[in-house]
Amino acid sequence: MSKRDILFVFSNMRLYEARNVVFSFAQNLIWRRKLIKFIEGKLLDVATGPCIIPSLYNGSSIGLDISLNMLKSKKCRILKVVGDAENLPFHDSSFDTVSIAFGLRNVPDKVRAIEEFYRVLKPNGKLLILEMKIEKGILGIPNFIYSLFMIFFSPFLFGSLRDYIYLFKSMLEFPDDDEILAYMKDAGFKSVGVIRFYLGPTRLFIGYKRCME
Numbered sequence: 001m002s003k004r005d006i007l008f009v010f011s012n013m014r015l016y017e018a019r020n021v022v023f024s025f026a027q028n029l030i031w032r033r034k035l036i037k038f039i040e041g042k043l044l045d046v047a048t049g050p051c052i053i054p055s056l057y058n059g060s061s062i063g064l065d066i067s068l069n070m071l072k073s074k075k076c077r078i079l080k081v082v083g084d085a086e087n088l089p090f091h092d093s094s095f096d097t098v099s100i101a102f103g104l105r106n107v108p109d110k111v112r113a114i115e116e117f118y119r120v121l122k123p124n125g126k127l128l129i130l131e132m133k134i135e136k137g138i139l140g141i142p143n144f145i146y147s148l149f150m151i152f153f154s155p156f157l158f159g160s161l162r163d164y165i166y167l168f169k170s171m172l173e174f175p176d177d178d179e180i181l182a183y184m185k186d187a188g189f190k191s192v193g194v195i196r197f198y199l200g201p202t203r204l205f206i207g208y209k210r211c212m213e
């Protein structure tokens, strides 16, 4: 799907938060809260959507999203910016933490986005990527069955089959953990690692910008 089509999917998404609750079996806030624990200092939340991450975090934050409609979908008192993860409209070394929750799989050029996250972080700043991936092979069977449930039942509950096929494919096609960790290292991040939540599809990648450039 092109970036324009992806923008269309999110700009027309209704009841986003209700869907999150139903299709994560109410785990969505638990996963986001795990990410929040790692945030320090001034935060940039990329692909912020309805600003759930910034509104759970008590410190100073900016939310960026490519879709104006997603940014408008909920009122929260933070600075919101319309922009693309691949070309962040911020100066170098501006933030202590950059987070992206369930957003990176929608960005076509993930390498470029991770390089941008590195650029806007201050030295020693932290990158947090929360993402879902449907495993292939035997480990992926529970996730795969779950995804079929999501695809076939979601249109009856809330919306369009096309959008959910897109969301399913984006989870299936998201790179393996090792590939994401390699992208982070190549961008310059140190101490990179990943935390898997149970055997499920959700994981949190963490990396730190080096002190000396």
Ligand SMILES: C[S@@+](CC[C@H](N)C(=O)[O-])C[C@H]1O[C@@H](n2cnc3c(N)ncnc32)[C@H](O)[C@@H]1O
Pocket (backbone or CB within 6 Å): 006, 007, 010, 011, 046, 047, 048, 049, 050, 051, 052, 053, 064, 065, 066, 067, 070, 083, 084, 085, 086, 100, 101, 102, 103, 106, 107, 108
């Ligand atoms: C699944 S939502 C996640 C929203 C939010 N982070 C959350 O935790 O609920 C994905 C978001 O990514 C945004 N998005 C997609 N492509 C993007 C891009 N290239 N740059 C910035 N945001 C993007 C969409 O508009 C959408 O709001």
